[in-house]
Amino acid sequence: MHKLVLIRHGESTWNLENRFTGWTDVDLTPTGVSQAMSAGKLLKAEGYEFDLAYTSVLKRAIHTLWYALDEMDRTWLPVVKSWRLNERHYGGLQGLNKADMAKQYGDEQVLVWRRSYDTPPPALEPTDPRSERGDRRYAGLAPEQIPLTECLKDTVARVIPFWNDTIAPSIRSGQRVVIAAHGNSIRALVKYLDGIADDAIVGVNIPNGIPLVYELDDDLKPIRHYYLGDAEAAAKAAAAVASQGKA
Numbered sequence: 163m164h165k166l167v168l169i170r171h172g173e174s175t176w177n178l179e180n181r182f183t184g185w186t187d188v189d190l191t192p193t194g195v196s197q198a199m200s201a202g203k204l205l206k207a208e209g210y211e212f213d214l215a216y217t218s219v220l221k222r223a224i225h226t227l228w229y230a231l232d233e234m235d236r237t238w239l240p241v242v243k244s245w246r247l248n249e250r251h252y253g254g255l256q257g258l259n260k261a262d263m264a265k266q267y268g269d270e271q272v273l274v275w276r277r278s279y280d281t282p283p284p285a286l287e288p289t290d291p292r293s294e295r296g297d298r299r300y301a302g303l304a305p306e307q308i309p310l311t312e313c314l315k316d317t318v319a320r321v322i323p324f325w326n327d328t329i330a331p332s333i334r335s336g337q338r339v340v341i342a343a344h345g346n347s348i349r350a351l352v353k354y355l356d357g358i359a360d361d362a363i364v365g366v367n368i369p370n371g372i373p374l375v376y377e378l379d380d381d382l383k384p385i386r387h388y389y390l391g392d393a394e395a396a397a398k399a400a401a402a403v404a405s406q407g408k409a
C-alpha cells in the first residue's frame with residue numbers, strides 16, 4: 163500500500179480578496195502561512211515521512227510546501243516543480259472578484275465557469291498584459307502550450323500525463339510522495355484517481371492547507387482517502403470554497 167499526500171496551498175492574497183487567480187503568481191497571507199505550518203505539524207504528529215515532493219511553479223504552492231516541510235524538518239527533501247501542477251488557467255476572469263462576477267452574470271454562470279468540466283471561462287487575448295506568454299518561467303514551452311484559458315478538462319489533459327510519466331513511477335518505485343498544488347489541479351488528479359464522472363466533479367471542492375491522504379494499492383488505485391485532522395472542519399472549509407462564487 164502506498165500513501166500519497168495532496169495539499170492545496172494555504173490561503174493566498176487573492177483567496178482573501180475573493181479574486182479569480184489561475185496562473186497569477188500571488189503569495190500566501192499570514193493565515194495561509196499558518197495553515198501550511200499546521201499541515202506540516204499534523205503530518206509530523208501523525209508520523210508521515212516523505213522522500214520526494216512535487217509542486218507547481220507558483221509561489222503560493224511552493225511556499226506552502228516549504229512551510230509544511232520546515233515544520234517536519236524536511237526542507238532538504240528533493241522538490242520537483244512543474245507548470246503541469248499549476249492552478250487551472252482562469253482566462254479573462256483572472257484578477258476579477260468572484261462575488262462581483264456573480265452579481266453581474268449570476269451565480270449559475272459563475273458556477274459554470276468555476277466548476278463545469280468542459281466550459282472554459284472567456285479566453286485572454288495573447289497580448290493581454292495578464293497573459294503569461296512572456297514569462298521566463300515558461301520559456302521551455304511552445305507559446306501555444308501556455309493557456310489563455312482552461313476548463314477542468316484541459317487541466318486534466320496536462321496534469322495526468324505528468325502523473326503517469328513522472329509522479330506515478332516515483333510512487334511505484336517506493337518513494338513516499340507529497341504534492342503541494344492548487345484547488346483545480348488537485349481536483350483534476352482526484353477526478354482521475356477516483357474515476358469521478360464529469361457532472362459529479364462539479365460538487366468537489368478542496369480546502370486550503372489541509373493534507374488529503376490517498377491510500378493506493380499496488381496498481382495505484384485508491385483504496386480510500388481522507389483529510390488529516392478534524393474531518394468536520396475540512397468539510398466546512400470545502401463548503402466555504404464552494405460558496406466563494408455566490409453574489
Ligand SMILES: O=C(O)[C@@H](CO)OP(=O)(O)O
Pocket residue numbers: 177181182183184185249250252260276345346403406407
Ligand atoms: O481562483 C482560482 O484560481 C481558484 C482557486 O483559488 O478558484 P476557484 O475555487 O474559484 O476555482
